[in-house]
Amino acid sequence: MQEPATQICAVHQELITTVAASRRNDEISEATIGIIEQYHNDGWVKLAHVLNTWLNGAEPDMALLDEEDQEIIRGIQHATEYPEWLDSLPEKAREEAAQGIAQLIFAATWGDHSALDVISNMREAAHDAGVERSAAHAFVAIVEGERDASSIERLYPQADSVLIRLVIERLENLESE
Secondary structure: OOOOOHHHHHHOHHHHHHHHHHHHHOOOOHHHHHHHHHHHHOOOHHHHHHHHHHHOOOOOOHHHOOHHHHHHHHHHHHHHHOOOHHHHHHHHHHHHHHHHHHHHHHHHHOOOHHHHHHHHHHHHHHHHOOOOOOHHHHHHHHHOOOOOHHHHHHHOOOOOHHHHHHHHHHHHHHHHO
16 A cells, blocks of 8 residues: 655644544544544534544545545555554655755755745745744745754744754755765
8 A cells, every 4th residue: 555645644643643543443532523523623524524424434435525635534544554654754744845845945046936936935924924933934044055954943943953954964965966
């Protein structure tokens, strides 16, 4: 079985973990009921419906779901069969993100306008959300030539330091090719 989309599953790890545990135990826990209800209340109505019917014996109706919801279902199936997969999920997601961000920064350093726009939009979104000195701000500094992870960590304390170090490492590999 191919692993489901890491980034999507990492964002929804709590839901995946809880539902997979209920499926493994053949018992719907209060935590599972609560998190599915929370997803329903947050607008994930179709996903919540499919999860509830699935936990009550029906197969998940994938045709009702969009791609992201389908990846969540695949994540639950995978985690039910391979619960240890959940332990490595955050690290895998961070590594995938670092590679993509490094490629984006690399393109931006070479003047790729769409890459520059994406990084600028990330910084603006962080700013608009009231988050200053974030990873998005650090990515701009990296585009501008900063490569010292310790300096970046001091200047951008809201940034995930592990992600920043991975991005710099991946970027340096790209730059040396």
